[in-house]
Amino acid sequence: MLKNQRAVIAGKKSWGNDYFLFSLEAPVISRKSKPGQFLMVKITDNPYPLLRRPFSIHARNKHNIEIFFQNTGVGTSMLSQKQRGDKIEILGPLGNGFHIGERSESKKASLIGGGRGAAPLYFLACELVKKNINVTVFYGGKSSEDLPIASKFKKENIRTLCSTEDGSSGFKGLVTDLLETELKTDTPSLIYACGPEGMLKSLSKISKKHQIPAELSLESIMGCGFGACWGCVKKIKKGNTAEWHKVCEDGPVFSAGDIIWD
Amino acid sequence: MLKNQRAVIAGKKSWGNDYFLFSLEAPVISRKSKPGQFLMVKITDNPYPLLRRPFSIHARNKHNIEIFFQNTGVGTSMLSQKQRGDKIEILGPLGNGFHIGERSESKKASLIGGGRGAAPLYFLACELVKKNINVTVFYGGKSSEDLPIASKFKKENIRTLCSTEDGSSGFKGLVTDLLETELKTDTPSLIYACGPEGMLKSLSKISKKHQIPAELSLESIMGCGFGACWGCVKKIKKGNTAEWHKVCEDGPVFSAGDIIWD
């Protein structure tokens, strides 16, 4: 099922020195992937940086998959310097994705993405649309430069509402505030989200308050990505007990109600 | 005197994946350098590989200096991937160069270069020619692919004799054998050389046997390149005593007769 392979960078797009999109030739992984799953990407053959980096599958077509990432440190910076034609080693598809269409009543979905957290939501939105589910994307960032893939959603005719903390584009404030404003007039049957921990915590509260089930994709430092190191755990409720569960294997997507925030 | 600066790679040339030539915009260092001096080149801003790498000054003009290097390990491999326009940090000019024209009788010089060891000899040859010294270059390698800069010497109308171990170009055998053949008919007043230790050891013997003074440029693993770490020492005779001397500060060029080989 899992595959570790060298994939050619077939396309590269960048927004300044902050956001990057790579298209990778990886037909087998592409075929198997589901929205919410991720890859472990090897940055270099040298021992620095040591670990692979996890990135969500941002989009796929028959042969290629895409990753969309933000330059936030040594690994992403080195990755961003790769060029079209370079090869990178990727392992995937990893983890469990978002649950789609399992509840027949889920005909209306709100997708909330904070910053680079919007990455997996594009793949998800496309799949939901295919299943005739009504999708609204809430996409928030610090400023207008942090919303580089807003146009991609719009191009697919997906209703996309943006927010920025500095008000430079769309609603001024947090994306969760934008969502709450919307909830006054319109209630989705399901929330899907990915983004910073603070945002996900707020969404857990909103989900509870409004009684809308929410699926949240968590981030965690990962040693392996495939369940071997036990490094990536978060406290998750299963039945009556709360235990450390692996984000890479049991997640990265969890039901908001099952996550024990500290 | 010394300078540490970021220099733009103004030009890049490569021979397969083995040999590379960078032209670096570094006017101050260029102006100060003498043949046989070297630079400490920073490979990356990351801690891997940790140390700078020493490279001889291969050529210079008013604004630029050149380095010519062989891809032999992690540092040179990473360096070889830099592109025109990239900046690299260089420290130099370091060490004492070859002695030129100090002996008035030195009107005929033989320059012996093994493999990448030919790097400093181009700068040296050009300076000697300027002083009307008769120069012959002996340039040896494993095979014809290891003699990439032979044409550069020839272009300057410098007499250049090549040797290869596999006979694919020029004399078949070691460059020291080629030199010995020449010595039968023609004796230079001075030998300058740079190359692998085995070659330099042979040259020490030849220098002694034929009583031709020889200046040899040594290689040594360098921690700093400017005399601070005491890591680069070789045993050198000074007067009656032999002590560990720093290759970076007291060398890299030493008189053949002063080097104590182990």
Place this chain on the structure above:
Amino acid sequence: MVDISVDLGFLKLKNPVIAASGTFGYGIEFSPFIDLNQIGGFVVKGLYLSPKQGNPPPRLAETACGLMNSIGLQGIGVERFSKEVLPQLKGLRSALIINICGDTNEEYARIAEYLDKHEEISAYELNISCPNVKKEGLCPAQDPDDTYEIVKLVKKSCSTPVITKLSPNVTDISEIALSAEEGGSDAVSLVNTFLAMGIDPETRKPRLGNFFGGLSGPAIKPIALRMVYQAASAVQIPVIGIGGIASGRDAIEFIIAGAKAVQVGTANFTDPDSTLRIIDEITAFCKEKKIKRLQDLSGAVDLNP
């Protein structure tokens, strides 16, 4: 043909490459990537008598060419292990080594006793060197007498061969290796992780949930190699080298220093097929250097100047 098999006396391995405890899960996690039968063997994740919750996250932090972890031996305990995991490993044709942890000497002995009937188990590895369990980071492997006592007790309790895994957080590794040997250990393996820590200057908080953690990976290799050399010079029993091994040449370095076999840890995370690649690289090295029997290299460091 190159013979890279290894005879530890109590155990024959088809090659010297063993996957290290805590970096290879229960083995099963790696079957999507490699054929488990092709490696020399593997050591399962540290096993306590009872299930363990492990430490709070963050449990990992990356350092320069290294990895700090404070997993805290989260695990299912020996009973569930023997019921749920062992049956899945039936028919395995590589060495299966069980890494044993305890809060007391008796706990080690009880696990050794409990699992002793399982013939599919090739050896125990006594993890007396895990720095994560107590917050002060002290462990029996830091004291020669404690080491001797544990080994002695476990040896009395079981017939399965015993490898004692040593901690690098000691002044004199030879002393501890000798204690393990005197206690009756069939081999020693070293090193476990180096006690380490990190602080985030932004938050002033420790980088690991458990404050201290263990450092592994290429960063520690030069120190680990020195300790393996010292231990191998001190004891007669086989030494298994561990610490930052990521290539065939790394493995060869440990073998020349005196190790009979090696364990590969952190490299399993960065490349899940590291063990197989390292085996291939060892074979290729021996071919190139015309070494017929890898074991002839063990301890063959050339001390002439």
Place this chain on the structure above:
Amino acid sequence: MVDISVDLGFLKLKNPVIAASGTFGYGIEFSPFIDLNQIGGFVVKGLYLSPKQGNPPPRLAETACGLMNSIGLQGIGVERFSKEVLPQLKGLRSALIINICGDTNEEYARIAEYLDKHEEISAYELNISCPNVKKEGLCPAQDPDDTYEIVKLVKKSCSTPVITKLSPNVTDISEIALSAEEGGSDAVSLVNTFLAMGIDPETRKPRLGNFFGGLSGPAIKPIALRMVYQAASAVQIPVIGIGGIASGRDAIEFIIAGAKAVQVGTANFTDPDSTLRIIDEITAFCKEKKIKRLQDLSGAVDLNP
């Protein structure tokens, strides 16, 4: 304005950044690159009573994010040092610290006595932790009693303040730090290098001429930081943190762990102006975080989960 000055009690530094012994020559080597008066201070290369030849090459080997060295304290001896080098350092407005080595306790004391009249010397640093001198790599800093004895003797022989430099090659660093404190040391600095080795698989020869060497650089930082934290928790005297520091944030990490000042070693080789850059980065960090006095950060690790 940010106050990054440091008061060690016996010595005031204009900032917490000191260049480490053996990586800064006699200071003079760095004057082409930096103004020596702008750093907190520097420790000169280890000084023996008599001139030393040092170890045979190779003396350096690079490792993953680390550097191994076996220089063996090649040097000119205390007499030539005081005649030839000290005069060149007259008028220096940074702390000048002399790193003292000896084969016997008495040798340490004799150097301390010999140099005691020189007022330009701010402090001695007792290098009781150099692993290169004896081939087995043992040193007084690995034993609490030996540490106590040396410090006590040196303190009796001089009035210059004494910093004791500790070795990381020990089981319990707190114990050794406490011994130094009891012996009367005015401060401790740690860590010196980790005893390490390397082998070239091609030749089977050791990578260093002296076989064993000391590991330094970013690779060791997480272990060094842990030891600095432990030492600072154990003693009342100031602790100077050393090990892999290459940036202002690295320095801040050691200060939060409990160090009052730091030393920068290997980074001087890779960037001769590292010390100045680190000072700038510390100032910038304090400004950004609105920290008025750097010393308030010392030991300010936040242990809340």
